[in-house]
């Protein structure tokens with residue numbers, strides 16, 4: 001069994017190579033990162049306001065309390081495949097959970113486009129998802145978005161505009 005250092009070193013060699021060979025590799029990675037993080041975000045948005053642990057217990061259905069299995073945990077696809085219902089008790093899973101996963105994937109692809117796959121990808125993606133989640137929670141639960149969040153989004157918009165003026169100007173055409 002290779003140790004984590006060996007795996008990391010191998011990934012460092014493979015990822016740039018894959019990115020050169022396959023033009024879709026980085027967009028695909030962005031979709032995977034966005035989907036996985038979006039899925040974790042839905043879990044956090046449920047647990048944090050209720051004072052529950054983020055790590056324990058594993059994901060479960062709030063209605064029947066059954067632990068979710070691998071087929072239930074595939075971001076986006078599980079929701080679509082099981083038509084937005086718990087596989088075990090049939091309770092409806094709110095559409096907002098699917099929309100958060102889709103928004104997270106959109107944020108990852110947007111960040112990749114803005115950063116051209118560079119080092120600022122993680123920064124741009126993290127910032128967009130954090131602010132997006134806060135705005136989403138406040139809008140859904142309190143019909144309110146504070147000035148500090150609006151200011152944060154403005155700063156992020158300016159950062160994007162300075163980083164990639166053409167992209168910011170033409171974002172409406174994508």
Ligand SMILES: [Zn+2]
Nearest residue numbers: 061064086089
């Ligand atoms: Zn259930």
